[in-house]
Amino acid sequence: MAVLGLTLAGCVANLPGFPGPARGWPRAGDPFWDVAEGDDPMISALMPNYARADLAFERGEGAWLWTVDGRRFLDFGSGIATTSLGHGHPHLTKAIAEQAAKVMHVSNLYRIPQAERLAARLVEHTFADSVFFCNSGTEANEGMIKMMRRAVYDGGRHDAYRIITFEGGFHGRTLGALAATGNEKYLKGFGPPLEGFDQVPFNNMNAVRNAIGPGTAGIIVEPIQGEGGVRPADLQFIRDLRAVCDEYGLILGMDEVQSGMGRTGKLFAYEWSGIEPDVIAAAKGIGGGFPLGAVLAKEAVAKYLVPGTHGTTFGGNPLACAAGNAVLDVILAPGFLEGVQRKGHKFHAQLEAIAREYPQVYEDARGMGLLQGLKCVLPQGEVQAACVAEGLMAITAGDNVLRLAPPLVVTDADLDAAVEMLRRATRRVLSSSTKAAE
Numbered sequence: 001m002a003v004l005g006l007t008l009a010g011c012v013a014n015l016p017g018f019p020g021p022a023r024g025w026p027r028a029g030d031p032f033w034d035v036a037e038g039d040d041p042m043i044s045a046l047m048p049n050y051a052r053a054d055l056a057f058e059r060g061e062g063a064w065l066w067t068v069d070g071r072r073f074l075d076f077g078s079g080i081a082t083t084s085l086g087h088g089h090p091h092l093t094k095a096i097a098e099q100a101a102k103v104m105h106v107s108n109l110y111r112i113p114q115a116e117r118l119a120a121r122l123v124e125h126t127f128a129d130s131v132f133f134c135n136s137g138t139e140a141n142e143g144m145i146k147m148m149r150r151a152v153y154d155g156g157r158h159d160a161y162r163i164i165t166f167e168g169g170f171h172g173r174t175l176g177a178l179a180a181t182g183n184e185k186y187l188k189g190f191g192p193p194l195e196g197f198d199q200v201p202f203n204n205m206n207a208v209r210n211a212i213g214p215g216t217a218g219i220i221v222e223p224i225q226g227e228g229g230v231r232p233a234d235l236q237f238i239r240d241l242r243a244v245c246d247e248y249g250l251i252l253g254m255d256e257v258q259s260g261m262g263r264t265g266k267l268f269a270y271e272w273s274g275i276e277p278d279v280i281a282a283a284k285g286i287g288g289g290f291p292l293g294a295v296l297a298k299e300a301v302a303k304y305l306v307p308g309t310h311g312t313t314f315g316g317n318p319l320a321c322a323a324g325n326a327v328l329d330v331i332l333a334p335g336f337l338e339g340v341q342r343k344g345h346k347f348h349a350q351l352e353a354i355a356r357e358y359p360q361v362y363e364d365a366r367g368m369g370l371l372q373g374l375k376c377v378l379p380q381g382e383v384q385a386a387c388v389a390e391g392l393m394a395i396t397a398g399d400n401v402l403r404l405a406p407p408l409v410v411t412d413a414d415l416d417a418a419v420e421m422l423r424r425a426t427r428r429v430l431s432s433s434t435k436a437a438e
C-alpha cells in the first residue's frame, strides 16, 4: 500500500499544471508512508475501527448465545438493540430462508411485493402515510434529513434547510448523520461537518425556541437517547416540540432507530407522548438482525421524494422486507407489546433495587420498556467487564451508563437470571475497587 501511495503521489505531482506536492501531501521519506514500506502489513485483515472483545459466537437461541468454545452468555445487548426477536427465532429464520430460496434481490427498478406489504403495514400502524426503505440507521437518518430539507425547499422556503438537533444525541456515522450528531469525538479528522445543524441541550425548550430562525426547516429528536446514555425525553418536551413545530411551520423528525419497533413497549416511542411526528427514521430491530432501515413520513413530507431525488440499491429488497414482515408478525401479535411493557416495568424495578443496594457502584436506573440503563459511579467499562465474567452481555452508553437491551422475546426467567448475574458482577467490581483502594 505504501508503494501505491508513493506512486500515486508521484504521478499526480508530475501531471502537467499540477503545482507540485502541496503542504501535507505525503512524499518519499515521510514517516507516514515509510511505516509499511517494504514491510509486511502489521494491520489485521479486518480494519481496526472496533475495539472487539475476544468472544466469537457460533449459535444462539432466544436471549442466549454460545461461543465457538462452548461458553454460554445471556445476551442483553442484542447486537446493540437490534435482534428484537432474539437468536434463531423460528418464524424469522423460516421467512428469511424461504425468501432467500425464491428471490433475494431485484432492485427498485421493479415492484417489490414484500416491500409494498411491509410499507402498508407500517402505515396502518403508525402516523405515517408512506415509507422509504434503506439498509441501516444512519442511512435512515440521511433519508430523513434529505426529505425534511427537500419538503421545505419544494414548499417554497428555499433558504430554510437548518435542523435543530440535541446534545447527547446519536444519529449515525455517515457525514450528514454525523453532523446531526455534532459530537466532536466522532467528527474529528473528517473535515468540515455538513453545514446546517444547530445543536441545543436536550429536554430544554427555551434553548429550542432560541435556536429557531428563518433558516430552520425542522427538528430531529430521539424520544429516548440510547447511545447518549439511555436518557428519555420528557413527554411534555416532546409535546412542546410538536407545538413549536406547528407554530413555526417546521417539520418534526424523530430518530427512532433505537427506540422504535417495540423496544419501549409501543411500536414506536413517540406514541407515549400522544403526539405524532411528521417523519421518523427506523432501523435496528425492524429486521430483527437482518440489515433494514426505513423512513416513515406523512404525505406532506413524503410527496416530495419523487423519482430521482433519492435512492439506494439494496434498500427494501425482497429478502430484507421478508425479514421485516416476519418481525412485524411477531411484534404486532396480540399482547406482545403489552408483554414488553410488563417485562420492562419488572426489569426496571429490579435494576432500581440493585442501584439502591449498591450506591457505591450505581447512581440510578433509567429507561423505558426493554431499553434500560444503570448510571454508574464506578467506570461503566469495569462493570461491563464484570458482567461478561459472570456470563451477561451488556453494552455501554454515554454518560457512564451500562445499557441493557435484551431481545423483546426475553423471558421472565431470563430477566431473573440477568439480575442475578448483574448482582454478582456488581459485588465483583465492588470488591476489586475496594481492594485497589486499600
Ligand code: PLP
Pocket (backbone or CB within 6 Å): 080, 136, 137, 138, 139, 141, 170, 171, 172, 173, 222, 226, 227, 255, 256, 257, 258, 259, 283, 284
Ligand atoms: N440513530 C440512533 C438513535 C442509533 O442508536 C444509531 C445506532 O446506534 C443510529 C442512528 C445509527 O444506526 P446504524 O449503526 O444502523 O447506522
